[in-house]
Amino acid sequence: MFDKKKISALPVLPCEARSGPSALDGVRVVDFTHFLAGPLATQMLADFGAEVIKIEPPGKGEDFRFYPPHDSEMGPKGGGAPFLWANRNKKSIALDIKSSVGLEVVKDLIRSSDVLVENFSSGVMERFGLNYEFCSKLNPRLIYCSISAYGRQGPFSDRSGLDAVVQAESGFMSMNGYQDRPGVRSGPVVMDIATSMMAGNAILLALFARERTNNGQKVEISLFDTAMTMTGFATMQHLTSGVEAQRHANTSPDTCPTGVFATADREVYIACGNDKIFQRLFTKVINRPDIANNVEFSSNAKRGVHRDFIFSVISEQFALHPWAYWSRKLRDAAIPSGLVRTLSEALASDEARERNLVGRIEHPLIDWVPNIASPLRLADTPAVAPRAAPFLGQHTFEILSQTLGYDQERIGKIDASGACGKLQDLMS
Template structure:
């Protein structure tokens, strides 16, 4: 069946004259792919001037991950690099390294997620850069940390999911574990990165000091094992993946209706009583000794699910959902990405828009997941073309003359950029 991208409205601009939370903060961004760029994009959304330093030949590795693409740019790159400026520098050349050092002297934050040891080889280590900028906040993002036996191990999101036990908690207990589809470790590591940098900026504001900050995907994924990790520490028992259910509460899971499944979560006895009395109108279930408490429901989950499935199959999911929402029972439709992005909730939250792009004309935009009454997020600007702002940045920050720019270009510092 032919498909077409959804029609999006133009972004509604922020209130004119409102300050931005991070206005005046400059971030020198050496990151690529997802975890680092997502974190620096959140800072850019808050008003930081994020300067993305890229290889002049290939740029961020994410640029090459196609299809899909618009205007020659991959969806992954467009997704994680909003509100940034791009400068193309060949960091293998001494002149390129010197240029990056000069830019770092004008930065509040440096963020990198190269393999361990690369920044040292490029003469851009924390020790090197803080010598000329003591108030610098320098954040390293890696898979397993910069020190110790695993510092040189490469790591991508699915590998870290596997190594930390996160993957083992996804899927059904009688089948192989399943990775989370979206890059949740990369995304959450990016969120942790922005959190850590914001804390370091606050510390500098209060104590006048710069510092080295480290965020690792392994540590982040361990945090995301949530209660399952704590369950193991408290009991010594390995944890079993719950499929679509729960290891802590019942009833939780998918329940078929006449026209598709619902997802139901009853996290306590009060939710269960509302479900059986007000939604299903089955008072006998409220009095059944097997189901009156969560402990009883956990012990008799198979029987409970069989009973509930029989009742849910009597009507359509929209009717059940309406009843559940009216009674305050947590339940929802099981949607595809298309259904979720076309939903009333998405329109109500105004998360989607379109913004101008220099080669594609327009690209979709997904708003960040936070809102501020007095310092609203900045108006979104599409991810930059490779090296789009090179001359402007060097002229603005370093007062580079035309002769210097011409000399750097002749030396190949900007690659083959015309």
């Protein structure tokens, strides 16, 4: 059950003024995606004005709607909190694309759209008869984005993949945790989120290219490819040195001192990325200029050798005073640092409030739902006013009648076929 009292305490955030069209005004997206990597990519497009039409099976919708928590007032068609997080600003049409009637509706949508995004298992779109080759004949200007686990071709294209699996297979998991224990996965689904960003960028690149060529193209994004990119510059360090990446817990193999330190009341993370930061830390914060100016500590590599000693000096000093004391000194000295917060603390933080990140928006089935604002800030074409993720089939009649221009007779035949479930039920 949603905590209505907590949600009602969230602010209704102001929308940025817009004098002209949005960044993606006039762009239509046919959205076949489900769960995370796909929906987050299309949500990014929807946030900036694209008309994203989410196609879902009647009666149930996509499985991500069932991730908890749910609210009883919304019923099964409303979706849980995770679904609301990933499907803002979209339209939903309930449509059985396994039926001949539903498939014809989909084809009409593809003919009139700019982008198609799908993240089914390999072979599914081909079984529907909606592979790239067919769709590009329907609409030569179509950008067809396919998101998969290991690519759509080759010996691994049939493999299913999830975020945690590619964290393991890419080596990412082996780099996280403590040396005396097995590697651990990242709690948040970082590979799904990163893949969605890659897909969003690729779609925008393809749209930009189409402005010059007038042709659409196929875009392919792989979860595994993205996971390899997410291992960072450790890949180049290994390829150039042959040394296997190790687990360093909260410290860094490249910078020192970097890690978690306990003050008298809270833990703080400090990152000394270069020599000047180290010198400021030990002269202006720790008050140990002897250490700051010692030639033995003059580079990150040298400091790494003496990490235990440096950490012990910082820990001893930090334990003497609370975070309120150290926070001002660290900020005045321009030391990259911050509290080790819980998620609830981060959401309620002054930083989140100042950036207008957390608020509430109206929902047609219940009064309000929480909203996390887009991190993308464009001065002249900002994100559109946020709309809550649609309930299942919310826009079915609108899409059939207005988007596709079907007359009442054809809509009646579609309704009678059951390809959209029952239109009356969707509108009630």
